[in-house]
Amino acid sequence: MQLFHFSFMVGLLASVSCGIVGSYVVARRITYIAGGIAHCVLGGIGAARYMQVVHHWDRFDPLYGALIAGLLAAMIIGVVSLRAKEREDTAISAIWSVGMATGILFIWGTPGYSADLQSYLFGSILTVGRSDMMLTGLLGVIVVVCALAFYQQFVAVCFDEEFSRVRNVRTNFYYLVLLALTALTVVLLLRVVGIVLVIALLTLPSAIAGHFSRTLWQMMGLAILFCAILTASGVALSIRTDLPAGATIVVLSGAAYLVVTVGRGLARYWPRRKGVRA
């Protein structure tokens, strides 16, 4: 039971950063960038694993590799999108697939069975331990402090970049910080849902929250709540049914998003119908 206790704690801790950064990502419409960063991270994981096994860099945990690769990807995509906006999507696709390919090459070159590869691709929240909890907590604190300290600037830059520049806000700097925070959040969600499913957890709870929010901080608060509920119930469900936890969490999130979106659509449709009849 101690084991599952960590799972819930990591899930809750990850939800906080996930809700905050996810709201920025959804509002600024950069989920595709988040996807690129997430997949590129495999390159860092593969490289770190290779160094561990082949060169005995024992302390070089794959998560550190993920962190470096994620931040690097964020900076490259960020600079391209600031310097050559029209090439942004090409750059993202390139980073996305080249990062993954690099990871695969490293893993192929690493002797021994790479069972934990699966856990990075699809998450392994049921097997997290104390050290994962510490790392998630630490990254979480960094993300939350940055994201809240610069709240006004982030909102302004996301809403109207040009106007913010006229007010002499350093918009490029804040945009890059936002991408860096996205990279940190992706890494801290790795243990929960894995590379392939990270975007779902980053965007779906925030997108659900967006339906009920008039301000970005409301959206963040609700997104944290939804993310926590979905993660916890996903974990609980997968313990009961022996289904993979990451995928369960994501399918639950998708179902919730569908229900809320359709529900909102109907709610908007019906009163109008009644109004017409009256």
Next chain:
Amino acid sequence: MNEPVVEFRNVFFSYGPWSVLEDVNVSIERGDMTSIVGPNGGGKTTLLKLVLGLLTPTQGSVKLFGGDPVLQRARAGYVPQHWNFDMQFPVRVIDVVLMGRLNGNRWLLPYRSADKAAAENALEEMRLSDLRKRSFSALSGGQRQRVLIARALAGDPEILLLDEPTANVDAVAEEELHELLHELNERMTIVMVTHDLRFVHKCVSRVICVNRHVAIHPTGEVTHETIASIYAGEMRLIRHDHVCAPGEQH
């Protein structure tokens, strides 16, 4: 204190190989109500962005309040095109107006009470106080336009630069906007990009016609011929486009 508020001297601007403005010489005096007209793609918005230091001229110099636009632009209020916003973005009217109080020199900021007071004043002046808690996306085009003007006013500007304030706005809202801008002109310089030549004729003191080159006219001198000459390229394409002539109704 007689220096022009805005001054273009031999300004050229191009996006890569595409020349947008050529040899522009314009100055705008304090208290002027100037409007920039011209065909689409003629360089009107580019002119505004040069004034605000959002773009840098390829050649020549642009001065705002006698200095570098980047250093002076905090004294200007910018009102961008109001339909270019993400309508899903969760933000309230008051939050948008408060953005006018942003300041690059302040790092960690919750807004202070002075900021809130300035934002409330600006809202009231734009007759929006009732809507302050409304979602920005729930507003009509005209209301949204007024919110963006209020945002610019919150920064206490000496010059207001507006990009197509009356486009995509219904007739009543348009009339109201004209009134508000007229009032504002009593205390600040106003420059706006517009298609609305009826308004130009009624209220504006000077017209800058842009189609790669720039010609300046006092309003009285804007005749059918001047309009025809700047719109020449377009009018050949769309023959009935001469509704732009002053006096004629849209």
